Amino acid sequence: MKPEFVVALIGLAGTLAGALLNAYSLELKALLFGRLNRDKDLVGAWDCTWDADTPEKGFPIRDSVNIEKIYGDKVRALGNTPGVGGYRLVGRISQSNLVTFFYEGLADRRPLGGVVILKLNALRNEMQGYWHQCRPDGAIIGGETRWNKRTASPA
Numbered sequence: 001m002k003p004e005f006v007v008a009l010i011g012l013a014g015t016l017a018g019a020l021l022n023a024y025s026l027e028l029k030a031l032l033f034g035r036l037n038r039d040k041d042l043v044g045a046w047d048c049t050w051d052a053d054t055p056e057k058g059f060p061i062r063d064s065v066n067i068e069k070i071y072g073d074k075v076r077a078l079g080n081t082p083g084v085g086g087y088r089l090v091g092r093i094s095q096s097n098l099v100t101f102f103y104e105g106l107a108d109r110r111p112l113g114g115v116v117i118l119k120l121n122a123l124r125n126e127m128q129g130y131w132h133q134c135r136p137d138g139a140i141i142g143g144e145t146r147w148n149k150r151t152a153s154p155a
Contacts, residue, residue, distance in 0.1 A: 039070045039093050041124055045150040048079070050131060052143040065089065065147065075099065085109045089116070099127060111136060116145060125149040 045066050052059040063081040070076075070093065077089040087109065091101035097120035104113040114133030121127070125148065132142035 039073075039075070042075070042093070042120075042149075043067050043070055046127075046147040047150055048145060048147045050143065050145045052141055054141055054143075056141075059143070064150070075101075077101070079103065087112070091116075093120075097124075099129075114142075118145070118147060125151075 045064055048063050048065055050059070050061040050063070061081060063079060063084075065077050065079040067075060067077045073092050073094065075089075075091050075093055077091075079087045079089060081087075085108070086106040087103050088106060089101040089103040091099060093099050099116075099118040099120055101116040101118075102113070103116065104110060112133060112135070114131060116129060116131045118127035118129035127147040129145055130142060131145045132140055134140050
């Protein structure tokens with residue numbers, strides 16, 4: 001085998017290895033530090049209650065959030081408010097069980113967005129915290145929120 005060909009193969013292998021490391025760096029880092037599977041128990045449906053610090057009609061709101069994926073300290077979820085629509089949440093889970101999300105509406109609700117900060121309890125089945133959102137008129141509203149992990153109903 002010619003040396004030029006061997007050098008080209010080594011270069012190709014290095015390029016592929018670099019691309020793979022770059023693509024999966026967050027997952028590899030989480031795996032090395034033992035955080036990759038730490039929060040997988042949070043994946044699934046959560047029943048949520050949202051209270052507002054304003055005397056507006058329509059509160060509290062009850063809806064559901066489905067935590068779809070957790071990788072390392074990153075979390076992705078999809079929420080749905082019956083009769084209103086859906087919203088996408090992306091965020092992080094800290095080592096101290098603090099969960100933070102940014103969210104925005106889907107489809108015609110896309111302009112609506114906000115933030116949520118939650119503290120996960122020791123049993124890992126309830127989160128409590130606060131939310132704030134910018135309304136279409138530009139006003140910022142917010143309040144308390146409580147999330148309870150939905151358990152499978154007995155068969």
